[in-house]
Amino acid sequence: MIYRNSYFKKELRQAYTENRTGTNRKMAFALFQGLISFAIYFVLQTLKESVLSDVAPEIMQPSFFSTVYIYIHLAFIFNTVYFIIYYDYLFFSEIRKNSWYLLVQMGYSPASMIFSKFSALILSVFTIYLVGFIFTVFLTIFLKYPFILSYMPSLYISGLVDLTLITILLMTFSLYVKTITNARYLSLFSAVLIIVLKTALGHYNVISNRVSMQSINNLFDFGRSLYFPAAAAIMAACCIICVIRAGNVAKYYNLPARYYVLPEGATVANEDAATGKLKLAESMENVRHSKIFDTVSTALLIFLICAALIFNVLIILINISAPGKEFSIKGIIPYVFKSDTMAPTIMMNDLAYFKRTDSRHMFENGDIILFEENNVTYVERIIENMESGFKVDIDNYPPMSQPGAMLKTVPGKAVRGIYVGRSRWLGALILFANTIVGRLVFLLLPAILLFYQRQVANIYSRRK
Amino acid sequence: MYKGYEQRDGGISVEKIVLMQNISSVEHFLQEGEVPRRVLEDISIIIKRSEIWGITGGSAFEIKLMLEIMANIRSYSSGRCVLIERGMPMHKRIILSHVFYIGGSEMIYDNMNVLEFLMLAAGKLNDNKLELQEQIFEFIIDMGLGKISLTANSMLTKEEKAVVILIAASYSDSAMIIFNLPEYEFHEELVNSIAKISKFIRKTGKTLIMGTCSSLMIERSCSHTTFIAGGKLIYNGTVKNLRLNFDKVAVIVRDKNLRGIMEKLAVLLPGHKLSIKDGRLLIESLTEKNKKTGYIYKKILETGFVPEYIETNSKTVQNAYEELVLQYDLQK
Numbered sequence: 001m002i003y004r005n006s007y008f009k010k011e012l013r014q015a016y017t018e019n020r021t022g023t024n025r026k027m028a029f030a031l032f033q034g035l036i037s038f039a040i041y042f043v044l045q046t047l048k049e050s051v052l053s054d055v056a057p058e059i060m061q062p063s064f065f066s067t068v069y070i071y072i073h074l075a076f077i078f079n080t081v082y083f084i085i086y087y088d089y090l091f092f093s094e095i096r097k098n099s100w101y102l103l104v105q106m107g108y109s110p111a112s113m114i115f116s117k118f119s120a121l122i123l124s125v126f127t128i129y130l131v132g133f134i135f136t137v138f139l140t141i142f143l144k145y146p147f148i149l150s151y152m153p154s155l156y157i158s159g160l161v162d163l164t165l166i167t168i169l170l171m172t173f174s175l176y177v178k179t180i181t182n183a184r185y186l187s188l189f190s191a192v193l194i195i196v197l198k199t200a201l202g203h204y205n206v207i208s209n210r211v212s213m214q215s216i217n218n219l220f221d222f223g224r225s226l227y228f229p230a231a232a233a234i235m236a237a238c239c240i241i242c243v244i245r246a247g248n249v250a251k252y253y254n255l256p257a258r259y260y261v262l263p264e265g266a267t268v269a270n271e272d273a274a275t276g277k278l279k280l281a282e283s284m285e286n287v288r289h290s291k292i293f294d295t296v297s298t299a300l301l302i303f304l305i306c307a308a309l310i311f312n313v314l315i316i317l318i319n320i321s322a323p324g325k326e327f328s329i330k331g332i333i334p335y336v337f338k339s340d341t342m343a344p345t346i347m348m349n350d351l352a353y354f355k356r357t358d359s360r361h362m363f364e365n366g367d368i369i370l371f372e373e374n375n376v377t378y379v380e381r382i383i384e385n386m387e388s389g390f391k392v393d394i395d396n397y398p399p400m401s402q403p404g405a406m407l408k409t410v411p412g413k414a415v416r417g418i419y420v421g422r423s424r425w426l427g428a429l430i431l432f433a434n435t436i437v438g439r440l441v442f443l444l445l446p447a448i449l450l451f452y453q454r455q456v457a458n459i460y461s462r463r464k
Numbered sequence: 465m466y467k468g469y470e471q472r473d474g475g476i477s478v479e480k481i482v483l484m485q486n487i488s489s490v491e492h493f494l495q496e497g498e499v500p501r502r503v504l505e506d507i508s509i510i511i512k513r514s515e516i517w518g519i520t521g522g523s524a525f526e527i528k529l530m531l532e533i534m535a536n537i538r539s540y541s542s543g544r545c546v547l548i549e550r551g552m553p554m555h556k557r558i559i560l561s562h563v564f565y566i567g568g569s570e571m572i573y574d575n576m577n578v579l580e581f582l583m584l585a586a587g588k589l590n591d592n593k594l595e596l597q598e599q600i601f602e603f604i605i606d607m608g609l610g611k612i613s614l615t616a617n618s619m620l621t622k623e624e625k626a627v628v629i630l631i632a633a634s635y636s637d638s639a640m641i642i643f644n645l646p647e648y649e650f651h652e653e654l655v656n657s658i659a660k661i662s663k664f665i666r667k668t669g670k671t672l673i674m675g676t677c678s679s680l681m682i683e684r685s686c687s688h689t690t691f692i693a694g695g696k697l698i699y700n701g702t703v704k705n706l707r708l709n710f711d712k713v714a715v716i717v718r719d720k721n722l723r724g725i726m727e728k729l730a731v732l733l734p735g736h737k738l739s740i741k742d743g744r745l746l747i748e749s750l751t752e753k754n755k756k757t758g759y760i761y762k763k764i765l766e767t768g769f770v771p772e773y774i775e776t777n778s779k780t781v782q783n784a785y786e787e788l789v790l791q792y793d794l795q796k
Contacts, residue, residue: 003583004593010573010584017575017616089575097570102629105564105636107588252557253537253565261524261647268525269492269500271541278492278500 007103007113011120015089030128033078034135037071043437044070050349050431051424058208064140065151065210071136072159075129079163080191083170084184090121091174092246093183096254110250114243118171125167129160150214157219158207162198165231166190172238175245185293203227301449308446315433315442326370326377326416331356333417335370335379336430341394341406342368342379346419351427352379354417361418363390368419371410379419380406390415478549481640481671482511482534487543489529489695503529505695507543511688513639516662517673518682518703520785521692524646527675528567530692531644534673535565548639564638566645569625574618578628579604581617585632600635603664607631607657623650627657634665641665644675652680659684679782683707691785698792703781710784710791711777712737715760717745718773728767733760746777 005019013022044052044059044066053060058069083090094100104110133156141147169190177183198204203225212218220228262268269278317327318334326333333354340348345368354370363369367382369392380392389411397403432438489504503526511517521527532538533545537557545552548562573581582600583593590596604613609631612624620628626645633641643658650658655678662685665672676682682689682703689706691699699706719725722745726738729747737748747760757776764774777783 002593002597003580005576005580005584006587007584010576013575015575017577017618094573098568099571099573101559101565102571102585102632104559105561105638106585106632107637251559253535253559253567255532255537255557256568261528263493263495263523263525265495266525267494268503269494271490271492273490273541278494280494281491 006116007108008116008120011117012124014124015086026124026128027131029078029082030131031135033075033128033132034071034139036078037074037132037136038067038139040074041067041070043432043435046435047349047428047431050428051347052428054424056208058210061210062143063145063210064137064147065155065213067136067140067143068133068152068155069208071133072155072162075132075159076162076166076191076194079125079128080166080187083166084187087170087174087180087183087187091171091183092117092242092249093174093177093180095175095246095249096178098254100250101253104250110247113250114246118242121167121171122164125163126160129163133159148214151210154213154216154219155207157216158203158213161228161231162194165194165235168235168238168242169194172241172245175242175249181293197230198227201225201227201230305446305449308442309450311429311433312442312446315430318430319434326356328356332420333370335377336427337379337422340398341396342381343396345395346379346422347424349427349431350422350424351430352422353420355420356417357415359412361415363415363418369410369415370417370419371414372416373408373410373414377416378408380408380410478639479513480510480549481513481515481547482509482673483544483546483549484509484534485544487533487545488541489533490539490541491529502541502695504533504540504692507692507697509690509697509700511640511671511673513671514666514669515671515688516666516686517671518686518689519673519675519692520646520677520679520682520689522694522789523692524675524677526692526695527646527677528644531642531673531675532567535563535567535642535644536560537565537567561637562639564633564636564641566626566629566633566641566643568645569622569629569648572617572620572625572629574616577614577616578609578620579613581628582632582635586635589635600631603631607660608653609657623648623654627654627661630658630661634661634668634670638670640671640673642673642675646675646677650676650678650681655681655684662686679780679785683781689781691788693789693792699785699788706784706788707779707781710787711779711781712748712750712787713746713777713779713783714749714757715747715764716775716777717747717764717771718743719745719769719771721769725764725767725769725771728769729763732763732766736760 005013009019013019014026016022016025041059047053048060059066087093088097100108100110100113103113137152170187173186173190174183177186206212206218206221206225212224218224222229268281270281271277272279314334318336321327321333321335326335328334333356335352335354337346337348337350337352346352357363357369363382363385365382365385368379369382369390370377370379371392372378378392380394382390383393384391386409389409392408392410393404394406397405433442485508487504487507488502491503492500493503494500507530519527519530529538533540534547536547536552539556547560550562553560573584576584579597579601582604583597586596586600587593590599601613604610607627609624609627612620612628617625617628623645626643626648627650630641630643633643658674658681662672662674666687672685674681674686686703688701689699689703690697690701699710717725722740722743726740726745729736729738729745733747735749735751737750739746739748749760761774764771
């Protein structure tokens, strides 16, 4: 086999040891993204009767728009993770490791390497994104939703701009950040920054609107959102910085941030040329910073694990609640409402809170109460306060049902609690936690992290 | 062999590749309870074309710093440093086409194998890839590195990576190659490979300057050497001279009864220094006149003992440096 790799071909291969493997992995990554988007769409469909349908209808609709909308966002997240993992291979950090020094000495031109690296990365990102996009559309065809071509170009371009922006941003940052750990934190920060920028400039309002996305011109309508011009300006500035800075850095041999091979117990001080005074040359600041980051990330991880586990315990307790044995926290009974009979006060799958009451409690007309009848728990509104109890009824009779069918007289001793509030998001979260994927996320993952945290940490530190 | 590379020397025909005169470093060592001292002080050295130098010493930091100054990577406080008779740029760390500096092994690409990486590195030298690959492959095999030629770079040790980079450097146009890795520990097989690469470098008219703490490396690869102790050069010259002048042991004797032999020989060999070290009796001639080993052998036989093992000392760099450091410490 004759090795004819140019620098561009080497860059196209990315982190892999063979060109063919590089291409295959990139394609696999694209298909994986498409498949995961599709899977997430299905998981979201299980949460259809929750707050999500009201808040984010764009991802819940039976339409190509929803699957593709999920894909363009997921591609952004997955690519960011990919960039964080393979940061060393993808960005300009190789200049800091003096890989370019060697090539420059061997006759390579820095300008052509900058161009090759940049175009290879952009080409790879675009290809992966396009294949994933097509695959998502292909998978959605099986759902037999009506195919509307007009919003496809808008969605495609919207996702592409996000990916290009984060790629160029990370390329630029890689020329300034000295340690790989900081670079990874910065990658995460860049992704968050783009999301904040999109929210602040109203871009989400444009892309989440199925009607406005049917015309590609709306993306470029600056009256609707300034995200595109802002992204274009950032990208242009970053490209200029990249070319100048990369060309500059490539002219120099890069020394490691710290002195090495120092004799035991010795530190080094540099003589100031002007004053002749000695100044400490090495600082422990970098080490201290990375320790702070490590502590914060470990604390955050522990918090997330604990929160997930506590949440699971809560769900189990709510699920096993039975009439007469309702689970309560400080006198509050959490109750997952499984119908829309009390809409709009309590919506389907909301987590409603009821304050535990006793026989001395004074109820008023209009109060919503939790009561028990024939070993079944009901939630209805008091419409009349009687001596023998309360007359109650539901707020919302489903179509085709007989109004007044749920009118009941409830004795005072059957009342368990009075409605004090609800949480729509916690209700959706509980609904999700009860799905298979939810169980995996909230129970299995924290359990693995809890019991195998040392092994996970070892893998992480080895990679670092 | 290696057609087309014998004459490549970057078009540089100067003789003095490095001239350092009274160089003192900006860096000072600070140690608790001790007065700060310059890491390097009053360093003077001349390195000529086609020489292979081994810069060694007691502290890897001192060695590393000296070669960094030489490569225009760090600035110096005072003195004069001239590279290939052209001077030294004001801008530090700037890439100089005539200096190929190797200060670490990270510059290699991990997602390639050795041969592939060298093909990429040398890609601009020959458009005929088939011919180039043949030459490089042959070269790797000749250097004794055939077994790693198709190994992924990520699987190599940092020392092996450094040798691969040295091969790439030997193909470059740079007139001087600085291999500054005193903190690395090269095993014998790699030392032999470096020795062969250094021969090739010398043949192409280039100069190789190695920073190393390995005496074996200097012995096998270098024509010249220098030793840094306490920030100063305490030896500066050829390896041959070092071995002959400082490794004074003429004969080594091994036997169960070394004490008995030593007592008898002390009387028979005046003008000689006898000492027992690591289960060996070392015999040194203190005067020029007594240097002949035949004379010492004769005297050993006169003791009436027949030692289990006698050998003429082959004069090693390690022994020479030990003696050199001993003398330096005594002078201090």
